[in-house]
Amino acid sequence: MIQNINESTSVPATTQHAHPHLQLIPGIFMLGFLTLGAVFALISPGLRDLPEGKDVITGEWAVTYEKTFNKGLPWRDTGIQAWGTLEYFAFQNGRPGVLVGKEGWLFTTEEFQFFKNEAQETRQKLETIQQVQQQLKAQGTELVVALIPAKTRVYADKLGRYPMPSYTLKRYFSFRDGLLQAGIPAPDLLTPLIQARNSGEVFLHTDTHWTPFGASVVAESVKTALDQLQLNLPTTAFETRDSAEIQHSGDLLKYIPLGPYQDQGPQPDHFTEKVTEQASTDSSALLGDAPDDASDLLGDSAGVPVALVGTSYSFNPKFHFEGALKQALQVDVLNMALEGKGPMVPMQEYLKSSAWKDTPPKVVVWEIPERFLPVHYEETP
Amino acid sequence: MIFSSYIFLCLFLPLFLIIYYLTPTRLKSTLILLASYAFYGWWRWDFLYLLVAITVVSYLFALGIEKARDAKQAKFLVSTGIVLNLLALGYFKYANFGVDSFNALLQAFGTQPLPWTPILLPIGLSFFIFHAISYLVDIYRKEAQPTRNLIDFAAFIALFPHLIAGPVLRYHLLAEQFRSRTHTFEKFSQGSLRFMVGFCKKVLIADSIAPLADASFALQNPTLLDSWLGVLAYTLQIYFDFSGYSDMAIGLALMIGFKFPENFNHPYISRSITEFWRRWHISLSSWLREYLYISLGGNRKGVARTYFNLFLTMVLGGLWHGSNWTFVLWGAWHGGILALERFLGSKKLWKPVPAYLSIPGTLILVMVGWVLFRAHNVGSAFEMYAGMVGLNGLFLSDALGYQVTGLQLITIMLALILIFVGPWWMQRQQSREVGEVMRVGYATLSILPLFVLAALRLAAQDYSPFLYFQF
Numbered sequence: 115m116i117q118n119i120n121e122s123t124s125v126p127a128t129t130q131h132a133h134p135h136l137q138l139i140p141g142i143f144m145l146g147f148l149t150l151g152a153v154f155a156l157i158s159p160g161l162r163d164l165p166e167g168k169d170v171i172t173g174e175w176a177v178t179y180e181k182t183f184n185k186g187l188p189w190r191d192t193g194i195q196a197w198g199t200l201e202y203f204a205f206q207n208g209r210p211g212v213l214v215g216k217e218g219w220l221f222t223t224e225e226f227q228f229f230k231n232e233a234q235e236t237r238q239k240l241e242t243i244q245q246v247q248q249q250l251k252a253q254g255t256e257l258v259v260a261l262i263p264a265k266t267r268v269y270a271d272k273l274g275r276y277p278m279p280s281y282t283l284k285r286y287f288s289f290r291d292g293l294l295q296a297g298i299p300a301p302d303l304l305t306p307l308i309q310a311r312n313s314g315e316v317f318l319h320t321d322t323h324w325t326p327f328g329a330s331v332v333a334e335s336v337k338t339a340l341d342q343l344q345l346n347l348p349t350t351a352f353e354t355r356d357s358a359e360i361q362h363s364g365d366l367l368k369y370i371p372l373g374p375y376q377d378q379g380p381q382p383d384h385f386t387e388k389v390t391e392q393a394s395t396d397s398s399a400l401l402g403d404a405p406d407d408a409s410d411l412l413g414d415s416a417g418v419p420v421a422l423v424g425t426s427y428s429f430n431p432k433f434h435f436e437g438a439l440k441q442a443l444q445v446d447v448l449n450m451a452l453e454g455k456g457p458m459v460p461m462q463e464y465l466k467s468s469a470w471k472d473t474p475p476k477v478v479v480w481e482i483p484e485r486f487l488p489v490h491y492e493e494t495p
Numbered sequence: 496m497i498f499s500s501y502i503f504l505c506l507f508l509p510l511f512l513i514i515y516y517l518t519p520t521r522l523k524s525t526l527i528l529l530a531s532y533a534f535y536g537w538w539r540w541d542f543l544y545l546l547v548a549i550t551v552v553s554y555l556f557a558l559g560i561e562k563a564r565d566a567k568q569a570k571f572l573v574s575t576g577i578v579l580n581l582l583a584l585g586y587f588k589y590a591n592f593g594v595d596s597f598n599a600l601l602q603a604f605g606t607q608p609l610p611w612t613p614i615l616l617p618i619g620l621s622f623f624i625f626h627a628i629s630y631l632v633d634i635y636r637k638e639a640q641p642t643r644n645l646i647d648f649a650a651f652i653a654l655f656p657h658l659i660a661g662p663v664l665r666y667h668l669l670a671e672q673f674r675s676r677t678h679t680f681e682k683f684s685q686g687s688l689r690f691m692v693g694f695c696k697k698v699l700i701a702d703s704i705a706p707l708a709d710a711s712f713a714l715q716n717p718t719l720l721d722s723w724l725g726v727l728a729y730t731l732q733i734y735f736d737f738s739g740y741s742d743m744a745i746g747l748a749l750m751i752g753f754k755f756p757e758n759f760n761h762p763y764i765s766r767s768i769t770e771f772w773r774r775w776h777i778s779l780s781s782w783l784r785e786y787l788y789i790s791l792g793g794n795r796k797g798v799a800r801t802y803f804n805l806f807l808t809m810v811l812g813g814l815w816h817g818s819n820w821t822f823v824l825w826g827a828w829h830g831g832i833l834a835l836e837r838f839l840g841s842k843k844l845w846k847p848v849p850a851y852l853s854i855p856g857t858l859i860l861v862m863v864g865w866v867l868f869r870a871h872n873v874g875s876a877f878e879m880y881a882g883m884v885g886l887n888g889l890f891l892s893d894a895l896g897y898q899v900t901g902l903q904l905i906t907i908m909l910a911l912i913l914i915f916v917g918p919w920w921m922q923r924q925q926s927r928e929v930g931e932v933m934r935v936g937y938a939t940l941s942i943l944p945l946f947v948l949a950a951l952r953l954a955a956q957d958y959s960p961f962l963y964f965q966f
Contacts (some may be wrong), residue, residue, distance in 0.1 A: 134942070136935040136936065137681055137684055138684050139684070139687070139943075140685070140688035140691065140940075140942075141681075141685075141687045143687070143943050144683075144684075144750075146503075148509040148512065151504055152510070154505070155501070155505035170540065171539070172541060173538050173539040176537050180501075180502050183506075184501050184502075187501060187954070189951065189954065196955070197955035197956075201900070204901065205905075206901070207900045208901060223897065223898075226893075230715055276896075277893065279897070280893050281893065281894070315502075328636070359965035371496075396784065
């Protein structure tokens with residue numbers, strides 16, 4: 115079956131060669147490489163960054179130290195950029211996590227991912243939303259879900275070589291149908307966003323998030339949904355004005371590290387930031403719509419009629435969803451969104467907060483991006 | 496610690512080499528031992544006791560075997576030594592598997608499963624247990640003299656180039672080298688070149704293809720193209736990963752004067768499974784032959800027993816790779832084909848088939864085996880097989896399509912070229928002396944810039960463990 119291994123198959127100590135001097139080059143090169151590597155490692159900041167509170171015996175300390183050590187190496191960025199450049203210009207690929215579409219449009223792979231337990235996960239989310247609705251209703255609070263369609267769905271024509279996966283085609287519609295059947299108001303946001311593309315971009319090229327314009331389109335649709343509920347919310351006059359023109363390197367641009375060639379890759383987005391403030395000519399008090407607690411004017415959250423719960427789409431002021439809602443509704447909004455937690459955790463946190471317990475609002479707007487529907491999130495204790 | 500990491504390349508290796516070459520000869524083994532323990536302890540210090548215990552127990556038993564009054568006592572001692580080693584392997588590697596299988600059985604009969612806290616598998620355990628067993632058996636068979644020098648023996652077991660993932664070495668091959676070996680710059684240079692080749696294989700090829708294999712094997716209902724692409728990716732990944740590791744081990748050993756035997760010999764150009772096992776993980780197949788197949792009676796106990804021994808050796812060899820039914824079936828697959836080839840005469844069986852058919856034919860048999868080797872469980876493997884015969888459609892699925900990158904496809908093509916052109920190239924490069932050594936010509940020096948690229952690549956990729964560490 116198997117041959118004996120003997121010394122004859124070992125590497126001989128010395129050999130005869132056509133170019134004996136060449137035999138020494140790899141050794142010299144390796145010595146140079148190891149010396150340079152060691153010198154650079156010894157002067158890198160990560161070398162002396164010793165972890166605290168980590169167990170040495172179980173290897174936890176070593177893992178932490180190694181991560182820090184690697185991050186501090188001076189050629190780290192060169193390596194990342196060299197390979198990033200090669201992959202982008204040779205194959206139009208970024209680091210794992212981004213897909214390069216047409217005309218500088220970038221998309222997250224999260225919107226393409228297949229989830230084995232999607233049916234079960236979305237069913238659970240729907241049940242959770244129903245439970246939340248009942249919990250809110252018990253305090254006289256309405257729930258409106260702002261189900262944000264995936265960027266791939268709104269800009270399917272910019273996907274280029276990546277067709278929208280078949281298993282995601284119905285995701286938005288079926289989940290929204292589920293919400294409506296459960297009696298949870300959830301306005302159609304896909305149609306207005308697609309229609310609004312004629313007037314401006316509703317998502318950012320290099321980011322997973324929407325533009326302030328996209329956020330304002332959604333805010334208008336949420337207003338329509340709230341109008342149908344006839345909640346008679348106390349109004350506050352808000353004005354929105356343009357602020358600075360900013361350059362925004364989106365979260366997806368990090369996946370395309372081109373170093374000195376960055377200007378030949380996808381370019382950062384430019385947009386005008388919006389600022390929404392209470393109007394100086396606010397006459398709501400004269401009209402009898404002033405909130406019971408005038409401390410609102412001082413920024414206190416008590417008695418704010420609308421609570422906004424959601425993800426980074428709502429949390430990040432750059433995208434201006436909170437302001438867009440205030441502008442569309444002309445009602446004050448308490449923003450309870452959290453970043454990087456998915457859509458479910460912020461709601462759990464909100465329902466534990468004093469803002470909810472002490473002064474329940476008239477309505478909660480729950481912003482839920484479609485791409486988070488099949489993702490499982492651990493419940494917070 | 497792994498070879499393809501900055502902590503090894505920039506701190507451990509330079510520091511070790513400086514101290515090693517400054518250390519007097521008589522203390523070199525002590526230094527190797529301490530450095531190897533540090534190398535292992537970097538993963539977990541608390542499992543070092545196991546390595547030390549196995550070393551000390553094997554060392555003492557070997558001395559006992561030598562001093563045994565008679566053959567009976569020697570046999571008792573070697574059996575006890577082997578059993579102790581196998582008990583350690585069984586506890587750390589197979590207890591979880593045994594309990595899980597038993598619990599599955601209990602649940603099938605509607606009984607409550609037993610409560611069980613999973614045991615952590617010490618890294619490299621399978622390899623250093625095999626080293627210890629080979630030492631005991633060699634002493635028992637009088638093929639080697641037991642060493643009086645515990646430090647040399649401990650350094651042999653712990654020698655960091657082969658500690659984590661082999662090659663599986665026999666003590667008598669290295670014993671002489673521990674006593675005396677040469678250190679020349681040409682040897683160091685050869686070792687450096689070999690290390691660089693292995694490093695490039697691992698980082699540039701195996702790690703580039705790995706995500707595609709992972710994505711394909713994660714699919715629920717892979718199509719024909721999904722599954723074959725995934726299996727091809729894994730076939731290349733495991734070869735370049737593991738042979739790359741072996742190259743690095745051989746290279747590192749050479750850098751400090753040791754000569755390790757070759758572990759791979761272009762396995763994917765084999766024309767039969769029998770030939771494949773002469774070319775794939777040679778040190779393991781030699782070990783299995785020497786210590787398991789022969790111990791079971793080899794071909795000395797009749798025809799039927801020979802086939803059974805062959806089959807059982809491969810099944811147990813499969814199980815050695817991991818505690819999962821998938822590895823048992825993988826071993827059975829190879830054992831069955833080996834037995835069949837032996838029965839029909841592998842050369843006679845495949846002789847009528849020209850090389851352009853027998854090479855890909857053998858490769859396909861190997862790939863079918865790799866599905867079992869890679870799948871998380873038997874069910875997943877059969878999902879893959881369903882895909883391979885086209886039961887889930889033919890073309891690339893949406894779930895995989897977006898994950899396939901140009902770099903992966905180009906790397907696969909280059910890897911295939913290397914697999915089929917490599918043997919011819921090596922033959923051309925072979926020196927006039929016996930043995931395979933990479934003769935350095937101008938073309939060979941292209942490995943130097945590739946090594947720099949690979950070193951930069953480490954920064955650009957996430958930590959990627961060697962596949963063979965889990966075995």
